[in-house]
Amino acid sequence: MAKNDILLETGTNEMEVLTVDVDGQLFGINVAKVQAIQHFDRQLLTGLPTAPPGVMGMYLYRETTIPLIDLAAILGKGEPEGLDREIVVITEFNNFVSSFKAHGVCNISRLSWEEFVPLSSMLGSNAYVTGTVNLEKTEIMVLDLEHILAMLFPDMIIEPLSEDSLQKKEGFKREDLQIVFAEDSSTIRKGVVSVLHKAGFQQITEFENGLEAHEYLTETAASDRKPDGSMVLITDIEMPRMDGLALCKKVKRSNQLEQLPVIIFSSLINEQMIDKCKSVGADHYVTKPEVNKLMHYLDELC
Numbered sequence: 603m604a605k606n607d608i609l610l611e612t613g614t615n616e617m618e619v620l621t622v623d624v625d626g627q628l629f630g631i632n633v634a635k636v637q638a639i640q641h642f643d644r645q646l647l648t649g650l651p652t653a654p655p656g657v658m659g660m661y662l663y664r665e666t667t668i669p670l671i672d673l674a675a676i677l678g679k680g681e682p683e684g685l686d687r688e689i690v691v692i693t694e695f696n697n698f699v700s701s702f703k704a705h706g707v708c709n710i711s712r713l714s715w716e717e718f719v720p721l722s723s724m725l726g727s728n729a730y731v732t733g734t735v736n737l738e739k740t741e742i743m744v745l746d747l748e749h750i751l752a753m754l755f756p757d758m759i760i761e762p763l764s765e766d767s768l769q770k771k772e773g774f775k776r777e778d779l780q781i782v783f784a785e786d787s788s789t790i791r792k793g794v795v796s797v798l799h800k801a802g803f804q805q806i807t808e809f810e811n812g813l814e815a816h817e818y819l820t821e822t823a824a825s826d827r828k829p830d831g832s833m834v835l836i837t838d839i840e841m842p843r844m845d846g847l848a849l850c851k852k853v854k855r856s857n858q859l860e861q862l863p864v865i866i867f868s869s870l871i872n873e874q875m876i877d878k879c880k881s882v883g884a885d886h887y888v889t890k891p892e893v894n895k896l897m898h899y900l901d902e903l904c
Contacts, residue, residue, distance in 0.1 A: 612847055612851070612878045612881045612882055613847045613848050613850070613851035613878075613881070613882045614848065615714055615715050615716065615844055615845055615847075615848035616712055616713065616714055616715070617632060617633075617634070617712070617713060617714075617715055617718070617840070617845070618632070618633035618634070618710055618711065618712050618713075619631065619632065619633065619710065619711050619712075619713065619735060619737070619742065619744065620632075620633050620636055620639075620691070620707065620709075620710050621707070621708040621709055621710075621711065621737065621742055622673070622689070622691065622704040622705075622706065622707050622708065623704060623705045623706035623707070623708060624673045624674050624677055624679050624704050624705055625674055625679035625680050625681070625682060625705060626682070626705075627679065627743075628708060628740060628742050628743075629673070629677075629704075629731075629742065629743050629744070629745050630735060630737075630742040630743065630744040630745065631691060631693070631702075631744075631745055631747065632744070632747075632840060633710055634839075634840075634870050634875070635693045635694065635695045635747060635869075635870065636691060636692070636693055637692040637693060637694050637699070638663075638691075638692040639689055639690070639691055639692070639707055640663075640689065640690045640692065641687070641688070641689060641690075642688035642689055642690050642703055646661055646662040646663075647659050647660070647661055647662075647670060648660045648661075648662075648667065654754045655675065656671055656672055656675040656676040656754065657669055657670070657671055657672075657754060658670045658671070658672050658703065661690065661701050663692055663699070663701065666699075668692070668699050668700050668701055669700045669701065669754075670690065670700075670701045670702075670703060671700065671701070671702050671703070671750065671751075671754065672702075672703050673702050673703060673704050673745075674703075674704075674705070676730060676750055677730060682705065685705055687705075687706055688703060688704070688705055688706070689703070689704055689705075689706060689707050690702070690703050690704075691703075691704060691707075693747060694872065695747065695748065695869035695870055695890075696748065696751070696869040696889065696890050696891060697871075697889050697892075698751070700751060702747070711737050713735055713737070715841065715842055715843060715844060715845050715848075716842075716843055716844075717735055717736065718733050718734075718735055718744070718842045718843075719733050719734045719735070719842070720732065720733040720786060720810075720811075720842045721733045721734060729746065729749070730745060730746055730749060730750055731743040731744060731745055731746055732744050732745070732746035732749070732786070732787075733842060746787075748787065748790075748869055748890075749787070749789065752789070757891075759789060759790065759793055759891060760790070760793040760794065760797060760891045760893055761891045761892060761893055761894065763797050763800065763801065763893065763894060763897070764894050766894075767801060767893075767894045767897040767898075768800065768801055770801075770802050774901055774904040775904055776801065776802035776803045776804075776900070776901070776904055777802055777803070777804045777805070778805075778832060778904070779803060779805065779832060779833070779834065779900065779903055779904050780805045780807070780832055780833040780834070781798065781803060781805060781806045781807070781833075781834055781836060781900070782807050782809070782815055782818065782819060782833065782834070782835045782836070783795065783806055783807065783808050783809070783815075783836045783837075784809045784810075784811065784812050784814075784815035784835070784836070784837040784838060784841060784846065784849065785808070785809075785810070785836075785837070785838045785841070785867075786810050786811055786838060786840070786841040786842060787838070788810070790838075790890065791808055791810070794836075794867075794893060794896075795808060797893050798897075798900075801897060803900065810841075810842075811841045811842050811843040811844060812837060812841050812843065812844030812845055812846055812848060812849035813843040813844040813849075814843075815835070815837065815849060816844060816849055816852055816853070819835065819853065819859055819862070820856075820858075820859070823856070823858035823859055824858070833862060833863075834862070834863045834864075834865060834900065834903050835849075835850075835853060835862055835863070835864045835865070836865045836867050836896070837849050837850065837864065837865075837866055837867065838866075838867060838868050839866060839868040839870050839875070840868070840869075840870070846866055846868065847866075847878060847879070847882050848882075850864045850866065850879070850882040850883060850884050851882040851883070853883075854882060854883030855883075860883075863885045863886075863903055864883070864884050864885050864886075865884070865885060865886045865887070865888060865896065865899055865900075866879050866884045866886070866887045866888070867887075867888045867890060867896055868887070868888075868889070868890060869889065869890040871887050871888065871889040875887075885899075886899045
């Protein structure tokens with residue numbers, strides 16, 4: 603079945619989770635990343651002898667082939683015998699269409715990001731789950747699909763900086779720009795901060811969720827250090843406690859913060875999400891892992 607337009611009102615700090623079955627355990631996938639759900643058809647699969655472990659091969663979808671990743675193999679689960687209802691979840695994020703095989707699909711649930719319990723700091727940087735949510739008295743592990751793909755295809759984390767991005771422009775003072783960066787993935791956060799430092803941006807304050815970033819900005823404004831053209835907010839969308847759209851909406855509706863430039867840096871940027879970014883007042887939106895484009899917008903602010 604194709605994903606319907608189950609659109610949440612923008613900036614309400616809600617998410618929708620698709621629950622799938624992998625060897626009897628339930629896992630969650632953010633619906634914002636899902637294009638479609640299909641029954642698994644082995645005839646549509648072409649194997650790849652040199653594919654990384656966990657990649658079954660290339661799967662035919664809408665007259666093109668995309669990678670098919672076996673969630674059971676990635677998560678260290680078994681393959682129950684006699685399965686005839688295996689499904690393929692088609693996803694799109696980071697400007698990349700891929701697919702994931704699971705043993706069944708359960709339902710779609712709506713919940714607040716405040717109900718999401720992050721686990722990455724407890725499980726380490728190699729964890730394939732980003733957190734948990736409690737749905738109908740059942741603990742659901744939410745999959746970190748970005749991390750799974752990044753482990754299989756490392757170039758998807760952060761693109762290399764171009765020579766043009768590294769070169770400091772005459773008259774631009776990158777070291778003077780104050781950057782507030784909200785991103786829950788420690789891997790991506792470290793990667794982005796590293797390339798920004800390499801390019802000459804030195805004043806970067808990091809937060810792992812939107813709520814902490816908003817509290818910091820509010821305190822900054824209240825302490826007579828009102829953010830102006832020398833400060834910018836870069837925020838992911840998917841984050842616990844407060845997501846990036848809700849954060850941007852709060853900033854742009856604040857009398858003290860409304861002039862603060864906001865760049866949304868997310869794997870979810872597509873036509874539908876661009877409309878949402880515009881509706882909450884974002885100044886720019888950049889798809890991960892396009893750090894060179896991000897750098898271009900930061901230079902405009904310098």
